[in-house]
Amino acid sequence: MTADPQTASPARWAAPAPAAPTTTPSARRRTAAEIWIVLGLSLGQSGVYAIVNILARLSAETPLADQTATLNASQSERSLLDLTYQVLGIFFALVPVALALYLLSGRASATWRGTRERVGLDWGLDGARPGRDIAWGFGLAALIGLPGIAFYLLGRVVGITVQVQASALDQHWWVVPVLVLAALQNGLLEEVVAVAYLHERTRDLGWSRLWFVVTSSLLRGSYHLYQGIGPFLGNVVMGLVFSWFYTSRWGRNRVLPLVVAHTLLDxxxxVGYALLPAAWKTTLGL
Structure with a gap:
């Protein structure tokens, strides 16, 4: 009988050993500059725009609760052209993910495959690791999803959350596949950059786990500010859970459970919003 890989080879399932912190001032400056560049090309840029957006919303004459934020908007009235724009948008949004992994692979003796294994973006050939990642992903999605919906509805009632239209695409045959790809893109971009990459680089700078968790969570909340104060707070909580889990003995520095959970939520x-009848959306205030 084949032994359980989780019990037979404990070292195989342990979190990677911490990298030695960058010590020289010039190396620390280069690492800090790299972090700013990666974030400036991706989630940090979105965070700055979201801050400006929420200031504009709060200073507008229309109350925040009466304003709307639209996700996955149509780019053209022509079906194939709209599809092309959607696919291109998803593709180019993933470039910062490739950049972050490429930069992490620049470590001495690091390889592309080794980097993916280090941050848990690999699925081994054995069935245990994919099953474990997927199971944790579903568990995290359930933990975040139901309270998240309740928090959104509460924010709408209190008036600190805008009406979020999760999809404004016209009815085309490709809508559901594109929305699934958009959800996967969000999961990869946010979890790889805001959690896996940021954890590796802040650890290079000698940051503590607490500072990483707080920074990652505030970053996650910042680029959701365009949806209102409620989503900002909700995503900070999500960030605390995800970044803590990633660095815990259960998460083992594997980002794939977070990607699975985030993709499921989106x-x-x-897709739920796109398929929900208009009357239901009105009743639920969506």
């Missing part, structure tokens, strides 16, 4: 939000 698939439910995007």
């Amino acid at each position: 698939v439910v939000a995007f």
